[in-house]
Amino acid sequence: GAVVSQHPSRVICKSGTSVKIECRSLDFQATTMFWYRQFPKQSLMLMATSNEGSKATYEQGVEKDKFLINHASLTLSTLTVTSAHPEDSSFYICSALGLPLSGANVLTFGAGSRLTVL
């Protein structure tokens, strides 16, 4: 079945530094990838939708300059948290929608990345 690899699974950084999280579709081409943020014991909050070769579409309230998303190929999307601050600490999850569609528009999720900003 479809597999999405997300790396790193955990990252700790100092305040003010930038962190990049990668999301790769391993055995399918992902025309669309989604980035979510999940706070402890809460649901997934959609941050942005990225389509290969075009600019990401950000949800209301998400700072596009803070959370840079690049979807340069059909198998890779990256989320860069720029000038990270402790309030950016969270669990970030990517998901991908593949080509050909599985027939049910099913999202495949990465395992998530826990970011801790000191």
Next chain:
Amino acid sequence: AQTVTQSQPEMSVQEAETVTLSCTYDTSENNYYLFWYKQPPSRQMILVIRQEAYKQQNATENRFSVNFQKAAKSFSLKISDSQLGDTAMYFCAFMKLGSGTYKYIFGTGTRLKVLA
């Protein structure tokens, strides 16, 4: 705008018993998909079951089945013969068809604990 509501924050069930998790949604759309995802302690989101709104027949996947009531906008998940490995957070999700965006709207989740 679509909304998804899961009214049970936490539930527990004895091993081998049956449990039903509720989900209601609000939409004016006619064509959409509904999903149940499971998030175990590993935090990996795993698809449990999906339902196309145009299908009247309820979806089933082994021990998992849904009760899809389109008119009532209800989409409950029944887990039969509960196993310890079913302990997880369960999210109900809605996706509108035809918008070209494929965005999922998730409910707030139900934390299920299977007791030995």
